[in-house]
Amino acid sequence: MxxxxxxxxxxxxxxxxxxxxxxxxxxxxxxxxxxxxxxxxxxxxxxxxxxxxxVTHRRPDWAITSVTAQGRDWPVVEEVVHSAAFGTLLRFAKPGATEQPRVLIVAPMSGHFATLLRDTVRTMLIDHDVYITDWHNARDVPLAAGRFGLDEYIEHLMQFLAVMGPGAHLMAICQPCVAALAAVALMSEDEHPATPASLTLMAGPIDCRISPTEVNKLATTKPIEWFESKLISRVPWRFRGAGRRVYPxxxxxxxxxxxxxxxxxxxxxxxxxxxxxxxxxxxxxxxxxxxxxMAVADLPAEFYLETVQQVFQDYALPRGELTFRGRRVDPSAIRRTALVTIEGERDDICAPGQTLAAQDLCSRLRPYMRTHYVQPGVGHYGVFSGRRWQNQIYPLVRDVIHVSG
Known part of the structure; x- marks a missing residue:
C-alpha cells in the first residue's frame, strides 16, 4: 500500500x-x-x-553532445548496442575518432538513473570509447520479464562484456563493485575471451566489516525480513511494471x-x-x-534484498560464500586482469578500506598489476565527479587502462 x-x-x-x-x-x-x-x-x-x-521517475537526458579529444572537438552520439528488459548497453560514440580503449562503466542500481555518472562519462570520453550500463526503472519493466536479482545483475555484466568483445576494460562505481568483481572472477576462471583487461573499482562495498559507516550499520540493525515487510511495495496498476515488487x-x-x-x-x-x-x-x-x-528509479525487490543481505549483512564475498547460480565466486581466479581500487578519504558511505579489500581477495594477481589510491579531501561523490576526479583520480585510472590495453 x-x-x-x-x-x-x-x-x-x-x-x-x-x-x-x-x-x-x-x-x-x-x-x-x-x-x-x-x-x-x-x-x-x-x-x-x-x-x-x-520527485520524477524519468531518466534525465545525458546531454553530452560533444567532447574535446585528440586535439579537436568530436560530436558524441548515443548508440544502443544491446538491449535487455532491465538494462541497455549504451555507447557514447565519437564518429570519425581514431580507435581508443573500450571501457564499460557499471552504474549503480541504487535509486537513481545512470545519468548520475554524467561527469564520469564526460571525463572518460576524452581518452576512451565509453559504454555504460543504462539500467531501466523497474516500475516500467513488465512482470513477464521475470526476476532480477544479484545473479541476473552479474549475468548482465558478463553479457555486456561479451557483446563488447575481447580487450575491453571494466569500471564499477559504488554498489556494483561486488558484482563487477564477481563477474571478472567467473570469466577469468572460465578463461572467457571477453574477460576485461583491467578492472577499476571505485568507492565500492567489497568488505563492509571494515570501518562500517552509518549506512552499513543501518543494514545490520534489522533482519532481512524487516526490510522486505517495511520497504518493499508493488508497482501500481497504471504503470507498465504493474504488480512487480520493488524497492521504490x-x-x-x-x-x-x-x-x-x-x-x-x-x-x-x-x-x-x-x-x-x-x-x-x-x-x-x-x-x-x-x-x-530528484529523478528516481525503482529497484527490483530481489536485487535490493539480495544486495542488503549478501553484501551488507552476510559479507558473502570477503567470506568466500558468494555464489553465482550455485557456483562459488573465487576472486583469486583473477590473474590477467589489472586491478585498480580507488577510495575517498572522507567517504561516509563506503569507508576507506572497504574497496581496498579487493586487493587481498585477488590473491594470485601479481604486484605490478595492482594499483590502490586514496584521494585526500573527498567524500563519496568526489571519487567519480568534480575537479579532483578530473584532475587527480582520472589520470591514474587512464594510465592503468592504457598500459593494460
Missing amino acids: MYHAYQAHNDLLWPLRSFARASVPLLLDPTLGMGGHPPHRQVAAACEVMRLAE GFVQLTAFMSMNKDRHVNAFRDYYVNLVEQDDEKTQATRAFYEEY
Missing part, C-alpha cells in the same frame, strides 16, 4: 505543481511588465522551488536526504534567494544537481 499512498499523494499535488510550472514564465515575462518587480520574482522563485523539489526509488531518496536534511533545506532556501537576486550561476548549479537527484 505504500506505493499506492505515495502515488495518490503525488496525484493530489499535480494541479498545484502544474500551476507553479506554468506561472514561472508568466511572472518573469518582461513583455508583460512583470519581470523586474521584486514581488513577482519572489512568487516566481517560490513556484520554481516547488517545481525543482518534485522515492524511499531511497528519502533515506539519502534524511542523512543530510539540513544541507538540503539550506540548499533550497539558498536557491530561492539566488532566484530572487537573479544570480544565474548559482541557481544553474543547484538546478542541475537537483534535477538529477
Whole structure:
C-alpha cells in the first residue's frame, strides 16, 4: 500500500505543481511588465522551488553532445548496442575518432538513473570509447520479464562484456563493485575471451566489516525480513511494471536526504534567494544537481534484498560464500586482469578500506598489476565527479587502462 499512498499523494499535488510550472514564465515575462518587480520574482522563485523539489521517475537526458579529444572537438552520439528488459548497453560514440580503449562503466542500481555518472562519462570520453550500463526503472519493466536479482545483475555484466568483445576494460562505481568483481572472477576462471583487461573499482562495498559507516550499520540493525515487510511495495496498476515488487526509488531518496536534511533545506532556501537576486550561476548549479537527484528509479525487490543481505549483512564475498547460480565466486581466479581500487578519504558511505579489500581477495594477481589510491579531501561523490576526479583520480585510472590495453 505504500506505493499506492505515495502515488495518490503525488496525484493530489499535480494541479498545484502544474500551476507553479506554468506561472514561472508568466511572472518573469518582461513583455508583460512583470519581470523586474521584486514581488513577482519572489512568487516566481517560490513556484520554481516547488517545481525543482518534485520527485520524477524519468531518466534525465545525458546531454553530452560533444567532447574535446585528440586535439579537436568530436560530436558524441548515443548508440544502443544491446538491449535487455532491465538494462541497455549504451555507447557514447565519437564518429570519425581514431580507435581508443573500450571501457564499460557499471552504474549503480541504487535509486537513481545512470545519468548520475554524467561527469564520469564526460571525463572518460576524452581518452576512451565509453559504454555504460543504462539500467531501466523497474516500475516500467513488465512482470513477464521475470526476476532480477544479484545473479541476473552479474549475468548482465558478463553479457555486456561479451557483446563488447575481447580487450575491453571494466569500471564499477559504488554498489556494483561486488558484482563487477564477481563477474571478472567467473570469466577469468572460465578463461572467457571477453574477460576485461583491467578492472577499476571505485568507492565500492567489497568488505563492509571494515570501518562500517552509518549506512552499513543501518543494514545490520534489522533482519532481512524487516526490510522486505517495511520497504518493499508493488508497482501500481497504471504503470507498465504493474504488480512487480520493488524497492521504490522515492524511499531511497528519502533515506539519502534524511542523512543530510539540513544541507538540503539550506540548499533550497539558498536557491530561492539566488532566484530572487537573479544570480544565474548559482541557481544553474543547484538546478542541475537537483534535477538529477530528484529523478528516481525503482529497484527490483530481489536485487535490493539480495544486495542488503549478501553484501551488507552476510559479507558473502570477503567470506568466500558468494555464489553465482550455485557456483562459488573465487576472486583469486583473477590473474590477467589489472586491478585498480580507488577510495575517498572522507567517504561516509563506503569507508576507506572497504574497496581496498579487493586487493587481498585477488590473491594470485601479481604486484605490478595492482594499483590502490586514496584521494585526500573527498567524500563519496568526489571519487567519480568534480575537479579532483578530473584532475587527480582520472589520470591514474587512464594510465592503468592504457598500459593494460
